[in-house]
Amino acid sequence: MRETRRLLNASKIPFKVTFKKTKENENPLLPPLQLYRAIMRAHRRLPFDQRSLGDMYVKAEFRAHKNIDNPLQIIGFLSSWQKYLQMVLQNTDQDWKKYHIPDNMLEKMSDDQIIQLHELMKGTKSLYDEDAEETNKL
Known part of the structure; x- marks a missing residue:
């Protein structure tokens, strides 16, 4: 760390760190409980049959993944469900038939x-x- 600072200070070119905005930066992963609640709220917009099926499936999946310790699996699980949430919020009834x-x-x-x-x-x-x-x- 000290060597890096010394090299940066010794250089005549100013060093500036910039971060590009990506989709991940714009939509950070929600914590599991917030994501679960947001999905359940989004399901209220669906017809009754789709809502009941979706609610049962979401509950079962979140319970099944409750005790997972692998960070890669957790991130994959949360990011997939967050994509699903965005899809539910953006799509109309006709859009689902095309997916x-x-x-x-x-x-x-x-x-x-x-x-x-x-x-x-x-x-x-x-x-x-x-x-x-x-x-x-x-």
């Missing part, structure tokens, strides 16, 4: 994550199929 998971994201997923995603897809499809049957009966 697709990018192929590069699927390639990064483990087999367990793909199975979990498939189970979630089956659950949501069955939920909407039941709703469609009920409206057709009326």
